Amino acid sequence: MKFLDQAKIYLRSGDGGDGVIAFRREKFIEFGGPDGGNGGRGGDIIFESADDLNTLIDFRYTQHFRAPKGGNGAGRDCTGAGATPVTIKVPIGTQIFADDQETMLADLDRPNMRVVLLRGGDGGFGNTHFKTSTNRAPRKATKGWPGEERWVWLRLKLIADAGLVGLPNAGKSTFLAASSAARPKIADYPFTTLHPQLGVIRLSMSEEFVLADIPGLIEGAHEGAGLGDRFLGHVERCAVLLHLVDGAAGNVVKAWRTIREELEAYGGGLAEKPELIALNKSDAMTPRETSARLAALRKASGAPVMLMSGATGQGVPEVLRTLQNIITAERREKAA
Numbered sequence: 001m002k003f004l005d006q007a008k009i010y011l012r013s014g015d016g017g018d019g020v021i022a023f024r025r026e027k028f029i030e031f032g033g034p035d036g037g038n039g040g041r042g043g044d045i046i047f048e049s050a051d052d053l054n055t056l057i058d059f060r061y062t063q064h065f066r067a068p069k070g071g072n073g074a075g076r077d078c079t080g081a082g083a084t085p086v087t088i089k090v091p092i093g094t095q096i097f098a099d100d101q102e103t104m105l106a107d108l109d110r111p112n113m114r115v116v117l118l119r120g121g122d123g124g125f126g127n128t129h130f131k132t133s134t135n136r137a138p139r140k141a142t143k144g145w146p147g148e149e150r151w152v153w154l155r156l157k158l159i160a161d162a163g164l165v166g167l168p169n170a171g172k173s174t175f176l177a178a179s180s181a182a183r184p185k186i187a188d189y190p191f192t193t194l195h196p197q198l199g200v201i202r203l204s205m206s207e208e209f210v211l212a213d214i215p216g217l218i219e220g221a222h223e224g225a226g227l228g229d230r231f232l233g234h235v236e237r238c239a240v241l242l243h244l245v246d247g248a249a250g251n252v253v254k255a256w257r258t259i260r261e262e263l264e265a266y267g268g269g270l271a272e273k274p275e276l277i278a279l280n281k282s283d284a285m286t287p288r289e290t291s292a293r294l295a296a297l298r299k300a301s302g303a304p305v306m307l308m309s310g311a312t313g314q315g316v317p318e319v320l321r322t323l324q325n326i327i328t329a330e331r332r333e334k335a336a
Helices: 172-179 230-235 251-265 288-299 316-335
Strands: 006-012 045-050 064-066 086-092 093-095 105-107 114-118 150-155 163-165 196-202 207-212 238-246 276-278 305-307
Touching: 006 114, 045 093, 045 105, 086 150, 086 163, 093 114, 105 114, 114 150, 163 172, 163 230, 172 196, 172 207, 172 238, 172 316, 196 316, 207 316, 230 251, 238 305, 238 316, 251 288, 276 288, 276 316, 305 316
Parallel strands: 006 064, 045 086, 163 207, 163 238, 238 276, 276 305
Antiparallel strands: 006 150, 045 114, 093 105, 093 150, 196 207
């Protein structure tokens, strides 16, 4: 299934049904009077989050959604039928923006959330509504109110507990494959990951979290270099970022600073999130190189740095345990 995290669609709620002009005509009743009913309400446009969806690919082929019109009124003071609403199912984590792509209309970040985005038009009044003590036989009815219409943008932000960031070829996909059942593409050239990947990490029967791997960032990503920084939106909801630094590449301090600068340029609170730094590919470094690069990275970041190798599994359990502890503390804080 192709991953799609952004789509533009057209929405229109249903018009209200028309009221009618009708009079009661029965044998032996001389003055029947008006009995025209009101129109029914138009259909709403409703968005619902579904946990069995993980992409917006369906909206590439269906981009227009129109709710039906309400039924017209009828004689004997019968109100028209209300139209059936149109329910649009989207993945959990979908945000709905106005056409300007800045005004957020809804954020469906929980399972089975329902949001009425456009309301159907009210039905028009039949002539019974206009009957008064001085106007016993009104010949007036109104049309139904028109529905609402607008273009909206759907933007998917994956729901994950931890996010993987780093330069291309830092070993993020290898780490995801080694620690979960996910099977991302792995190769010895940059930008093998073109779309975000999710993996579920289970440390015990009661401990698990979701890890998101996004395409690698390069210097100038916030200006569109490489694949850009649009995929950073998928780690905005994470409790912690796992920053993998390629130890075999050489200048580990420059690699770390490049990603930090891109996180700060992107905004969205990513630079303020808890960060766990891991020096990856320990199997490709000599003990002297490992010691020097760990010391340089700790001095530059002012934070602890863990050593690991996604290829051999060295240090991976310790990194996962640290991530789980941070996520557990975040969950307890939210619950409190």
